[in-house]
Amino acid sequence: MHLDALLLSRLQFAFTIAFHIIFPSFSIGLACFLAVLEGLWLATKNEAFKVLYLFWIKVFAISFGMGVVTGVVLSYEIGTNWSVYAAAASPVIGPLLAFEVLAAFFMEASFLGVMLFGWRKVGPGLHFLASVLVAGGTLMSAFWIISANSWMQDPAGYVRLANGALRAADWGQVIFSPTFPLRLTHMVLAAFLTTALVVGAASAWRLLKDPEESESGLALKMAIGMFAIVAPLQLLVGDMSGKLVEKVQPAKLAAIEAFWDTQRGQAFHVVAWPDRAVAGNRWEVSIPKLGSLITAGSINAEIKGLKAFEPQDRPPVAVVFWAFRVMVGLGVAMIGLGAWGVWRIWRGDLARAAWFLRACVVMGPAGFVSVIAGWTVAEVGRQPYVVYGVLRTADAVSPVTRGEVSVSLVAFISIYALIFGFGALYILRLMAAGPHARAQPDMPIMVRPPGYALAAAPGEPEERS
Amino acid sequence: MNLDLPLIWAGLMAIAVLLYVMLDGFDLGIGILFPFARSSAERDTMMATVAPVWDGNETWLVLGGGGLFAAFPFAYAALMPALYIPIILMLLALILRGVAFEFRLHGRARSKPLWTAAFTAGSLTATLAQGLVLGGFIQGVTLRDLSFAGGRFDWLTPYSLLVAVGLVAGYALTGACWLVWRTEDALQGRARRWAWIALVCVAGLLAAVSMATLFVHAQVAERWGWNGRGFDLTKLARLSPIPLLGGAGLAAVAIGLRARSQGLPFAGAVAIFLSGYLGLAVGFFPDIVPYGMTFRQAANADNTLALLLIGGAVLLPAIFGYSLWVYWIFRGKVGADAGYH
Secondary structure: OHHHHHHHHHHHHHHHHHHHHHHHHHHHHHHHHHHHHHHHHHHHOOHHHHHHHHHHHHHHHHHHHHHHHHHHHHHHHHHHHOHHHHHHHHHHHHHHHHHHHHHHHHHHHHHHHHHHHOOOOOOHHHHHHHHHHHHHHHHHHHHHHHHHHHHHHOOOOEEEOOOOOEEEOOHHHHHOOOOHHHHHHHHHHHHHHHHHHHHHHHHHHHHHHOOOOHHHHHHHHHHHHHHHHHHHHHHHHHHHHHHHHHHHOHHHHHHHHOOOOOEEOOOEEEEEEEEOOOOEEEEEEEEOOHHHHHHHOOOOOEEOOHHHOOHHHOOOOHHHHHHHHHHHHHHHHHHHHHHHHHHHHHHOOHHHOHHHHHHHHHOOOHHHHHHHHHHHHHHHOOOOEEEOOOEEHHHOOOOOOHHHHHHHHHHHHHHHHHHHHHHHHHHHHHHHHOOOOOOOOOOOOOOOOOOOOOOOOOOOHHHOO | OOOOHHHHHHHHHHHHHHHHHHHHHHHHHHHHHHHHOOOHHHHHHHHHHHOOOHHHHHHHHHHHHHHHHHHOHHHHHHHHHHOHHHHHHHHHHHHHHHHHHHHHHHOOOOHHHHHHHHHHHHHHHHHHHHHHHHHHHHOOOOEEOOEEOOOOOOOOOHHHHHHHHHHHHHHHHHHHHHHHHHOOHHHHHHHHHHHHHHHHHHHHHHHHHHHHHOOOOHHHHHHHOEOOOOEOHHHHHHHOHHHHHHHHHHHHHHHHHHOOOOOHHHHHHHHHHHHHHHHHHHHHOOEEEOOOEEHHHHOOOHHHHHHHHHHHHHHHHHHHHHHHHHHHHOOOOOOOOOOOO
């Protein structure tokens, strides 16, 4: 009975947080993109930047709203479903989550209002400041949430009292736990890539319809610049992060690579079917010695296998192994897309390179898939612990019943399916219409609905007074 | 420095919850009043009066959850499972309400009515759920060793249902008074009528909830000097500023509506909420989980509260500052062409 509420709570949290992360990973990048666009417009007076800003802010408004409402859920769900964890971990990471609210959420929410509705209320400088503060807020939010999560991955700077309670001993070590800098970098770069892929896909879609649409050409070039620089950088950061995992969470690393025996010269399993029931891989396609080289930088390095851990201390293997391969595979594809794009720009026929444009469209959702896959590796790989080595997930669950959690899980799935369906529809419809769509045909010109960014657009300078 | 950190944080949390109730109260009230608008354009205007600020208003709710987690983890860990169903219901309803702000603008012939309905249903359900949370909280939570040990439907009683209905009337009143303040012409006239109706309901329900609360727990009755047959007037007299504030608020709304004042009704509604809030708090203070866990028992470690206070001392004044600035930017009447000027 208790176990059922546990499993259902895990499913519910996994579902709600995986759904939620789609929106922040897009909003972080898009908020920064918007701030850059507005800054470029103010600096260069090139109207194309303004057109792009007013176009993407409409997409941003929808995505940000969905991120807000699905994020509120999490600040309560920790208590409704993981009350034991909440009471145990709060003395150490409570302030980190509270600072996320105080330093980031209020700033984002307040200045978003100015960003969406303040064109005629504040001057261009203040409006730009609002855009920058919203972007800064999204990054600040990432800072605190990754700080808290990194502490859960590799707890540092705490002591355990005689009665078992946790206390912070060194706040610097708690906030900047060893895996935090790399994981924050990894997440922010992932957000930039995710956004660039969406911007690239939408722009490529427009160019396939109309190669002359200069704003879409400009946006696509910006996106390609992002792929070309950030995607290889992300591979590097990810690799460094992986090498750190080998040191601090060896069981997770073993699951990522499906290593079972501890040995020197581990083979790299390109694909495999790992099975905890047989404590091995049912089949595998491997390259000898490469596993040790990738994970520790040396062919002869000894890498721990899963058998070095008691069966009850091993994370699920197949999920972690495959999620990691999805993430890395898509990352490599992003690097390829960046190289292809740079070559097309150099050739000077970007807007008419139909196959490249189609590839950009296909890769549009790749960032979201990678982000969810990456978080799956991080969170499932941490099991069976919720705070690594400190608190087991099974011990962290609230005194709630199977009935309550079943009903809430079904309700979450239904409501999220509804809002995701419509949210995606509205965003895709905006993207298909493109940056020059002025007003929706059935929308009377005189009624400017709030949030409709074009309606809130600044007029020509002479109209401004 | 010897600061009473748990007391400071109890005060800050109380302020955060009060701000949430008053600020998101009028947002949710507008959702509750949505079906009574004459036209789609009128609903657009109603929404436009809160569109730039609702997200900031709702953030006080996130601070309510996140702050309770950080400052009073044992209260958070006991209350959330105890109120599991109404909390989840509130969250789901707030999702529908929140996305409706954007989705309603993008919906065309068929889906726009869907999001109009979602905005109303979400606002109404979220309010009822908050009322059930409040009612379930006031009537007390069964605890064992500082953890929740009651039943899953403990929160569902005639008392909590009465509180929930009262909260709907209260939010509708603040929503209507907000519209009186921020709109003009026909819509403002309609908002005055809504405010009158809501005012009568609030007056009745406030009295009913006040009386019913005396019977939910002996401690509450004792504080108010109620002995089952009559009041101990010395005790009641000491607390009399609270009901007097409520009475003054009711009168201010009525006088303001009568005199066609712009802002007075809203100020009156704020006073009514403040009075209700203080009136309930008197009954359970210093418990943070009535009637078995004080805020001191629930409080986090001192070094945690100290770090929180350093952060709060820097960030809260900034939050107050820019929130007020945003309200100032969007001051004034909101007409049918909202968003343009």
